Amino acid sequence: MKLALHDTPNLSLNPKTSLWKQTQKARVAFLYLLPSILLFSVFIFYPMFKTIYLSFFLTDQQGEAALFVGLDNYQDLLTSQSFHKSIKATLLFVLYTVPAGIIIALFLALMANEKLRGIGFFRVIYSSTMGISVAASSVVWLFLFHPSTGMFNRVLNLFGIAEIQWLLDPDWALFSVSVSTIWLNLGFSFLIILGGLQNIDEHLYESARIDGASYWYQLRRITIPMLSPTLFFIITISLINSFQTFGQIDILTKGGPSESTNLIVYSIYKDAFINYQFGTASAQAVVLFICVLLLTILQFKLGEKKVHYQ
Template identity: 80%
Template structure:
């Protein structure tokens, strides 16, 4: 008891070992369900596969060169790009508008906040079914309205010109809830004193919005833009229920394309190559996001 020797390597590495132990569940799960499959996906993308997803023939970059010349895939990429363009900016501006309204201190504001955030509680499947009905050519609400005001009816989901826009509209609606919640949280984190001092200086509402609210909100905006972008690239459920990629491939977004290639056509090699492309796109988008925006983002 009285003599305590200096601790050896074993004791000095106690923190390392214990820390590792606490991280172990995460590390195992990430390895099995994220790192391994990511590497496996990259590996498979260089092969033709059998029905069970085993690598059969090494084809080098052929899967990629096939994809990059395939009109179907290029079409899918174009549709995905357009879809991102339609949904992300409008979705965020709308959510920001709602959040600004809901950030006013008024009676009953809690009720409105709940309304705005409600779509977060509605699953993609449920939302898609509701919108399927709204878009219905004959009984759907939209065409009834068009009919009522004597405008030509639109084949929302069946017309290749309109299908992607329709999906985009429904997607914007589905995502406002989450974006709204995050942005409202960001707005409420802004120090009241900033507004008080600007009011003393006599600044108007839009001046305050431009000079205080938006700059102070920029970390939150940055976060929600990144998340929205990633989410848009990952769109699947609404496609599967509303259009199944059609009409004439106009809504065949990349994840749906991967799904079809893999689990309907059993072409795991080309599906993997598409998955790798998706991964690269998201990687580039996030890195660009950080590079472009991080400088402009105002952290406290």
């Protein structure tokens, strides 16, 4: 009897049984992931592949493919002066908004992280822009930038400075929209950076103070390195969001004057829903997707090397 029990094969070591268990786990995992897969398929994958498909066609006013043109839409973009202006305006907009927004948010977060009485009030004020929609904030800035009744020109008049056509002058329009965008995105960046600051181990600062390290030394050697994962995340998100800016442009300038604020996303909107050139708009969307993808990959390749994880 003992020999019979000893000779009985162990079912748990049976390859067929192990494969069956793995298959069961995969099925259960797929069922849990099915709702997300369906949502991604409907709202992300299908629109993406449809956009790539339409970029090779001329379309009718309903957005349906009418004539296959191959790469002609992309060739037209390369020779289009309007598209070149859109690229230049987009790159300048990113350059204006991303570094300035992160530096200001970091400065405010450093101040709000101090253990002072009543500092919670300032934390609420600094993060309050998160609760304001793009449309509402753009309307407010529209009044502030008004050439005759706006607050900014009234302040300039007090100092005897000539009025500026903030949204009507091609030299100032993109800068003006960038200022409103920095203000709008400040709350989100501030909260994320403040959360990163509060997660830094306080013992590091105590040891530095015992050794007589100054505030600036602590900032350079402790705060910034420990905050680098948070800063890396904020830079990545801010870059992607800046390339996708639309609401402020639509309300404040409509892409003008002289296409100085005609960012790529707004150019896509005009071609698709005003000019009904869905093929050209799709080609621009594909180019924008490739640019953002390459920048993100480049940032991960170069920037993540300088990130210090605890």
